[in-house]
Structure formats: C-alpha cells, structure tokens
Amino acid sequence: MSTITEAPFEPQTSAGRITNFVDQRVGGSGILREFGRKVFPDHWSFMFGEVALYSFVILLLSGTFLTFFFDPSMAETHYTGSYIPLKGVEMSVAYSSSLNISFDIRGGLFMRQVHHWSALLFVAAVAVHMLRVFFTGAFRKPRELNWVVGGVLLILSMAAGFTGYSLPDDLLSGNGLRIIDGVMKSIPVVGTYISFFLFGGEFPGNAIIGRLYMLHIMLVPAMILLMIAIHLFMVVIHKHTQYPGPGRNDGNVVGYPLGPVYAAKAGGFFFIVFGIIAFVAALFTINPIWNYGPYDPSPVSAGTQPDWYIGWVDGALRLMPGWLFNIPLEWHIPLPWGVNTLSLNVLIPALVPAGIVFTLLFAYPWIERWVTRDDREHHVLDRPRNVPTRTAIGVAGFIFYCVMWAAASSDLIATHFQVSLNDVTYWLRALFFIGPILGFIIAKRVALALQRKDREIALHGRETGRIVRLPHGEFQEMHAQLDDYKRYKLVGFESPVAEEGIPNENGIVTKTERRRAMLSSFFFEDRVAPATPLELAAGHEQHEAIEAGEDAKEVSH
C-alpha cells in the first residue's frame, strides 16, 4: 500500500471545472453519463413531436405575458381604450381587457397573435405526430401506453384550445359557448343541470369566463405538463424508434449522440419554430376580436368558423339531419312523471363520431396485437407501404375525420364554389359513409403498388435513362443495380401471411379464435412478399442472358 495519496482529479478545461463543481455537489455525473452521449435516431418525421413540445413552451411563455394584463371578469363596463369604433360601447371587462392588450399594451397584440398561432400549431403538431406514430407502427409493444398518453394529450390540447378561445368574450367565442351550452342541454337527465352549474345559472350568466380562465391557465396546462413529463420519461425508457435500413434492427439504436449534434439540432429547432411562429404572427392576423364586437346573444355573422381542431365536432353537428325522411330525431318520451325530451339530432353527432374516433384510437394497439398475435418488442418502424392494411385503416379514419372537418366549412365551400349549400351537405353526408371505405380501398391498393415497385427496383435496379441498342437491333434501357445498402432498405421487412384459427388445448378452434383468424386474413391476405436473394440471382441470369444476345426474351415473370 502506498502512503502517498493520489492528487485529486483536477479538470483542465473551464467547462470541465464547472462540470466537476456541479458533480461534486449534486452528483450529476450519472445522468450525464447516461444522457450525454445517448444516441437519437434522426428523421424529418420525428420533428412533429418536437414542434408540439416547442409550441407548448411558446404557449406557456406568451400565455404568462397575457395573464398579466387579462381580467377574466364578466362585469359590465364601457370601453374607454384607444380603439375608436368601440368607444363607449357596453361590454364585459374580459373583452375590454382583451382589447386593451391588443391596442394599448405595446407588444400585446403580437403576444396574442403568437399565443393563438402557436395554439393552432400545437394541436396540429400533436395530431400530425400521432398520425406519424400510427402509420409507422411506433405504437407497438413496448410503446402502447405512451400512445395512450399521446391520445390523452391530444384531447387535453383541444380542451386547452377551446377554453382559451372563449376567454376574450367576443361575439364569435360567445356563440361558440352557446353551441356548447346547446349540446350540453341535449344530454339526457343531467344536461340542463350541467349547463346551469357550468354557467352559474342561465346562459351566459356572469361566471363562465372566470371558470374557463382557471381551467385554461391552471388545470389543463398542469395536466398537459404532467402528461408531457410522462410521455418523455417513457421515450427515454424505451429509447426512440428508428426507421428500417441497413445496420438498424430491433436490438440497436442508430443515430447521432445527444451531445453535441442532436442537442444542437433539437435545441436549434426550438428557435426555428419560435421564429416561424413570430413571422406568422407578424404577417397574418388571427382572431381580430375588435372586428367581432362584444358578445351579444342577438347578432351572428355568417361564414364564421371555429378554430380548426373543433371543426370536426361542429361539422358533425351540421351533417346530422334533424329529420330522417319523415322521422324526427327528437323524441318525446312519455314517462310516469311526465314527458322527457331526447335530442338525438344533437346528441348523436356530438358524441358518436368523437366516441368512435377516440375509442378506436386508444384501443388500436391492442386490437392489432390481438389480430396479429405479435407480442414482440418493436423498435424498428414500419414503412407505411409495408403494412398495407394498417395504413388503409389509418387513411379511412383520417378521411372520416376530414369529412366532418370539411363539413364545418360547408357554407364557405358553397359560397366559394358557387354551389348550393344543401348539395354540399348532401354530398358530405354521403362521403361521411362512403369516404372512409373508398379511402381504405385506395390506400391499400396504393401501398401494395408501392411495395411492388420496391420489389421491382430491388430485383432489377433503377432506371438509368441510358438506352442501348443491341446487335440484333433491339433497344433496351439499362438498369443499374442498387448497392447492398439501398437494396436492404427495400427488402428488409417482414411480410406475415394470414393465419388459420389455432385450436386451443382441447383441439377446438373457438369462436373468438375463428373471428381472429378472419381478421388475420383481412390484415394479411393481400401481401407482396419482399424480394429474396434467390429471385435476384435468377434475375441476374436472365439479364445476362439478354445481354449475351440470345433469343430468350421473356423479361417479366
């Protein structure tokens, strides 16, 4: 044993000295060793989640600014600010303070625009991110729960948007609230009570803005933050998925280390998102509440639109007919204590489509897992074309959503294209049912066709555009073979075949199992097998045979 104590570790750089200082006091080296060089796969489509996160940060920043000046009171006041057309007009304090933010606080209008635009972007980014996750199969084991967290985030982001939209107490948002009130009143048994409790009495009352304000600045963002924390925590535990390609498999992560490249790209991207939102807020007006005027239950302007993420529910309300042929969709039910009213014309469109979309969305990972009996962990994503049925299901759902969304603009479609408003509604009603089916069929065919194209390219190479005249006079375009890496990207996927029902331990194929087998063939019946080395070798021989100038000319299979 040596009696000389070793000199303590002394870092040589200033960054090193700071790191050492912090580490000696809070012991962060474990975290740094885990994360400092953690590998993150890179792909442009991974950006949407980042956009969502960053626009949420921007929402928190701009929202905090707005709370310093906004007053959520519904007390009546007369406007005294500097916007001349509304001088002296009777309005709520909430609307008046929103006008003051816009006209009398420097940068207030800009912050309002930043806040509104980033809210629109936030919900959009969450939605597109979920589409990306769905179509690439990133929701599969072990990420099912994180998919559910994502779905909850989508609902919360819509809730955050709607509660915020109503706060300025302008004419548009007041009409939006009135629609919500009408929808709530259609709920059987408790609807009227819910409406009276929410509004503190009859609509509009003088409580709703203050209540929504509390939800908007505290409860909903707190829940979103919590869900984001859980979401990112799980991303770290699972490590990020990666797209298929040479050198990538379910056992590794290929990408850039967090420090410095990935951190720089992701961190820099925050500023890019912020910058783009700032540009949009500088150049494009959003929600010019001073044009709408204070809330008044009497006027409404034609051609008004809800914020885009509420559109699909509003569109569903528009699509629903009140009368089905000669049957009214409002029922008066005689009960022992009197007649009660069931407003199916409101209740069905408000609850059923959203119910279908979110139930399927939350349940889909388990549905697919049950049908495919695939219980393995997946860290390599699917290219959407390589899973034609899932892609088709996603497209069908997307079209289902988009038809309702388009219906929210049925009046604008009619006025813009000079067609009858009623016809637009009739067409959209038809599309509501036919659109998803058509979308399913077309998407599946397109996916299969793309797979065939991949196969073709993998086996015969890419077209070079070089035309060669053979000795016997035939013209041929030369194909260049892909290198091994590019080819592997096209052929390195699984293509399961449909399964027969599997007998249980008693040798019986149960009813459930038969149903599963049916769904399995629905999933996997139409398939294009990935190209194999044997086929490639066969193709080469054929190709050489042609080049040798023999008469054998059958080029295709």
Place this chain on the structure above:
Amino acid sequence: MGDHSDGTPANSDAVAKAGHNEVDKFQDPGLPPHRLRLADTDPKAAKRAERQVAILFGISIVGTLVFLLAYFGIRLDDTIATLRLQNLFMGLGIGFAMLGIGTGIVHWARALMPDHEVSELRHELRPEADRVAAVQIVDDIVEETGIKRRPLIRNTLIGAMALAPLPAIAIFRDLGPLPGNSLRHTLWKKGERLSRDPDGTPIKASDVTIGSAFHVIPESLNKLETGKLNEKAKAVVLLMRLNPEDLHPSPGREDWSYNGIVAYSKICTHVGCPVALYEQQTHHLLCPCHQSTFDLTRECKVIFGPAVRPLPQLPIAVDGDGYLVAQSDFHEPVGPSFWERG
C-alpha cells in the same frame, strides 16, 4: 416466412432472423460506409461554413435590434396603421432573432459537428428474472393482505371507495342554481312592446313594410339593471312582414299575426345560435351556424339541416298607439331542447 408470431424475446431480432435462412432473406449489410462532407476534407469549405453560421447569428442580433427599435421607436397613436406597423416589425424582429439562432445552430451541427452515425445497443427493458421477481412481490403483497380470502373486507372496501367520491361531486352543487322554470319564461308578456335591437325604440305596425325584417327585443330589456344578457339570450325575436296570403296559420294561431306581420324566436331550436339570415324571396330563415333552414310560410317548419322543431312563434297584436305588442309570452320554451322540456 410466417414466423412473425413467434413471440420469444430471443427471436425478436430481425437481423438474427434474417440470418436463419440465408437463402430466403437478404442479409443486413450493416451501416453504410461513412461519407465525408466537403467541410471535413476541405478547410476552405469548413471556413466558409463557419462564416455562414456567424452570419446567421449576426442576423439574429440585427433582428433583436429591430424588435427593440419597433418597441421603443414606434409611438402608438389611435390609428390601426401604426399598430400594424409596430406589430409587423416586432414580429419580424423576433422572427429573425429566433431563426438566426436556430438556423445558425442547426447549420453548425450539420456542417461542422461530427456527423458519424453511431450505433448503440438497446438494453432489454427488464430482464425476465426481474419481471418474475416483480410479479412474485406483487402476488406476495396481495396474498399477505388476505383480500382474496376475506370477501367481506373486500366488498365493504369497494362499497366505501365507490361512495367516497360523492362529497367531491356534491360540493360543487353551489356552482349554479337549479334550472327550475327559468328556461320556460322570457321577458315577453301581454302588452310588452316589440322594440328595435339594440336601441330599444318601439316599432309601429305601419313602419313594417312588406318584405322587411326587424331584429326585435322586448322594450323593457334595456331597463334591466342586471341579467340583461341572460334575458336577451332568450327573448330576441325576428319580425317580418309577408303577404297575408303567404302565411298558412294552423288552427288556433290565426290571430297571432297582424296584417301579415309575424314574430318568431330568433334562437335556433338546434343548439341556440341566432337565426339571423332572412331570405326575402323564398321566405326562408337560415341559421348561419349549422344551416338549419326554417320556412316562414309554414310557421317556421324545418325544411333543411339539423334542427327538428320549428321556431316558436310570438303572438303579437297592436296597441292603442299603433305599436306592436306581444299578446303573451312564447307558448313553449325557446332555444335548444333539454331533457325536461317535455
């Protein structure tokens, strides 16, 4: 082929599986060889990239200055034009400030930082031994509580837990009053004059020409001290005059109109938007929110859209001074349906 359902962790590795059958599947060739960027080989290109990054950061500095200039330099007066100008330059300033930093950093990362893709092994989330142990711990805990063997405890606990949230619901009772009869009444009553929205001047029957439409409130609305919006939300009315022969009143409603003048609730029976659009030629009322269309000549029967019930009609008459007055309140609740409506 077809072994996709083999769920054992050992087989979850796509590459290993590809190797199982070398004839049938292409082998993973591994990561493609790294290709150097121009900036890796040419010091001039690296220097150029460095300058570009610096320029982008410089743009950001200029952007920040533009913002400050716009904030302090542009004096807001009462015109929208200066507000627009300030908003524009503040936004452009922040936009350039942020984009300069963002694009600069990203360009720096892409052009100058090492761009070697590295491969890291994924670790199994939890080894099987750990999972077995965890399941054992949970089973032991459940077993030691004895909850499965003592159904009395289990069931009373479930009952207590089910009831415990009730106070959390009940405590919100005072959020608002009970509906009572409030949805069935409006400000309209016998003799209440129909007046113009929003100034409240009463309307003479002789002022209503054929084809005209008036937005109407009860005359006493503007005199209310409190709850004006609540009352207005129920009481607003549309007044129109048609040729009397175009009206087809049902039995009992023949005297609800005056000389072709009819008054209907403006609140849509669908979800309560104001039915504000009157098509003079067709005598249709259109709700701009969800396009419910009501036929004025048939007592506002629904002819298109999501509404089911016709708009409630306000019975009107003319008082001694020639002003239009209500005969009574509406005979049914106005606005969207609710469970207790009947």
